[in-house]
Amino acid sequence: MLDNLGMTLLDLALGDPHSAARPAELVIHDRHDDSPISAHALVLGVGVREPDEVAALLWRLGPSKATALVVRAPIAVNDAVRAAATESGVVLLTLTPGAAWAQVAALLRSVLSEGDVGASGRETLMGIPAGDMFSLANAISELVDAPVTIEDLNSRVLAFSANQDKTDDPRIQTILGRQVPGLFLEMLESHGVFAELYHSDKPIYVEMAGLALPRMAIAIRAGDDTLGSMWATVAERSTPEREQAFAEAAKLVALHMLRQRAGADVERRLRAELVATVLEGGPGAHEAARRLHIASSSCVVLALGVGAGNGVPAARAEAERQRIADALAVHLAAIHPRSASALVGGIAYGILPVPAGRDDGDLRAERVATEFLDHASTRVRCAFGIGRTATTVTELAQSRRDADRALRVIRAGGSARPIARIPEVYATALLLELSDLIATEAAPPHGPLSRLFDYDREHHSNLVPSLRAWLDAFGDINAAADAVRVHPSTFRYRLRRVVEISGLDLDDREQRFAAMLQLRLSDTAGPS
Template sequence: MTDQLRAADPIVERLLRSLGAEQATLVFPGGAPLRPLEHVLISDEADRPDSGPGTLVLLLGAQGQAALRQLRFFAEGAPTAIAVKGDAEELRGIAAAVLPAETALIAVHPRTRWEHVARVAREQIAAAQPSPAERPREREHDLFAVAEATAALAGGPVIINDGSARLLAFSADTDGVDEMRRASILGRQPTAEHRALLKRWGVFAAIRDSETPVHLDPDPATGVRRRVVIGINVGDQHLGHLWVQEGERPLSPQIDRVLIGAARRLADELVQRRDARSSTIRPDLVAGLLGGGDRLRSAAHQAGLDPERPAAIVLVHAPGGGEPGAAARLQRSQVLNLIAIHAAAFRRDAIVGPLGTHIALVVSGMSQERQAADLVRRLEDIVRDLEAHTGVDARAVLGAVAPNLRELGATFPAAERGLAVLAEPGRPRVARVEELAAPIALRECLDLLGDWAPQHPGLAALLAHSGALAPTLLAHLEHFGDVSATAAALGVHRNTVQYRIRRAAELAQLDLGSAEDRLLAQLVLRLAENRGALPDLG
């Protein structure tokens, strides 16, 4: 290893020191990695592996300049580092041309065995991990949050088991829980008697290879209440099962759809428990998909999305209540998990994550108008369920469909402005950005005007007046001068509106019979409203 170069990733740096200069040389240090080194991949081009951020790729099958094509191939995923056998100076000449900024390149001596490099790398990765209890506890919190969100949507208490029926998480109890649920929680798995009963009913066989919920009628002889179960499966891998028991009130009519979404959401969480990968609620992926260049390619690779397919972004505004703290974080977790369950039910590869003060949902493959209409209906369900189960008054906007992921980021500003429009009184709670073209364009115009103020003493005097004259005049202009409609919108008598309009016109020195005066007044008043400077109605 040269004295001049140091790897940006500290685990890669420790790996190099452990191997020593006689076995490995740092050729290209790489910039700050998208993810720290987490696992080792020994592969060649034929494998088509997951070689994204967090990966050290040990490149088999070619050395030096002959490895150029394979380097290009693996560099597309922006791994943390690539190791290839060959001369350091020869590789240094090609590194900058083919590697993304985040990826380090290591030249390994031809006589060094790849098994030795992999063993040392895994030792360094293990040494950098948190304590054994720390990471499972974080993932366990995620599972309990999913259980609570699912219980709220399904209308009954939830149990999540792994593939061996061991208890992983459960929601809070409600009235009417039966002995099977109590025993499964206390014993951390079903009793032998209950397991035999479920096996006799064919439950385990029915859920192992299917994404269809299984409904079990109540059994008075055993005291088992009605429940619904679904398998948590990824391909041919059975990871676990999700149970919802009916309590004193009926389960939701949408129980099947809720469980399908929850099972897909949980499939990703249970895979995390196997390979320590991060959650599908991924702010890093959302931000990456809205970016460009290497970052976008890496995020698409991690998410399993085709960068060439059409995609759309949804922005959800779900304001939290109270001061920041544990309660606010819990509510945010509930909101994220509820949205993630709905999103997974709509599309398995949907990506959800917080983005600033909003929550973003990226959906790929939006190639048909019907899919956009279906997504709008699902957003209406999300907004309604957020209010019902978390008390959050949410708004959601579907951005324009981009022809590919590279152009998705360009749709974000209009979607963000559209979400701000939906926060205005009288607006719908869910809309497509195309439906908000006029108010979005008006907001862009007002933003361009910035701090502009017209040289009009009358309008300045009107805005300085602390009463209800200015907001009443604005409402009157936006209702096309219709006194009755203005009165209904403000909740006052029409005579009150007529008096206020007359006083406002006198104070502002306006001729409301003039189109120019009306246009100027409405523009100035809307600009004041946009700045938060419009007087209150009082």
């Protein structure tokens, strides 16, 4: 981690990184959250600046066996901080001023490569682990004696080499933001750099105002498919030998990018299978939960439905669902590193761990869903159904069913909000399921309500709406008459006709309840 991010972002303040355990996950410290810190965590001490705060946090992290603490530089390292670092065994790192915590968290997650749901063995390409773009960037940097970045077609940084502190301001901004800044992108485009880059099969030399140091760049291709580009910050035009080495290295980068793309697809499919197995329950659920690292956690299932809209091609709709599912996975991972998410059957499911022993897990999931809908750039209508808190793996299947039921209520128009928790819409969900049961009957029995519907259709009358208004008003004639916009005397006449035609006894509470239920079901499924 220090090899990849040292000098540019991180600096060692105290401790021995060689004897420290490998970080297992990234944790953001919150002084108002007393949740336990997992073993071998890399903790980001956001807002921790004063020496006594740093020392206190180091003492807290020691019993948890955390690996390292990162705090914003500069800090005053006094005797209390030294003693806490020594006794706790936690490595203390400092973050360079100006770097955003969100950017640092993303970079650290890239380096840590937390996802381990697949096989543990790693394939190598030319001696470098397949898909390990940072190691590859460092190797190429040594080859051409210049700091290197590897970027995709949108100029997002996929990996970078060490020694970026020896470059210029545009490169440092690019590393910190993991994206070439817009100002420099416009400058490169206006000078025709990208046009030249993607039309050439050899390295190009870029020198212009605004860049303190020139660049050597080459397009990364796999056959006719352009995958991205590679940039080296050089002091002067490179020798032909180094340009040739840079061009040959681009071919190796292409292999790794293709392998990374294929690996991501395999990883996505495997994760989707594991999530589906957990949500379906059964004998394989516990093993799948163990591989997803959620077997010992209380969790809530979220079901995110994505509306494709009319006239949208199936391929585009599927791509949109996958895009939003990926965004949900990133959002949940930022909330809790042990969360799991996948697109299963057209629904993006998220499994969110929540604090054990509390009964507000679904409320916490609702806040997470609200934040996602508030901040995600979605071009289609999205809705969340939220299930109950599952304290065991076995209960996750029920939480998934609850989330599906709540989502269905939203899609059926039973909720005005795009987020529904199952306790809020349980009755409506039951009505929808009861309407499904009725729909399976070849010929529902002909009863009082059926006679009223038939009479209204044949005579173009309004007896059914009148009965509904009377029931909704709890028998208040004036309120019911006002609801259907007729005089109370006219309404009393209609009510007598309802009794005559249907045979209902409106003084019988059981018959009143049956009529209310059937009317609600007719609103849900439509009269038949």
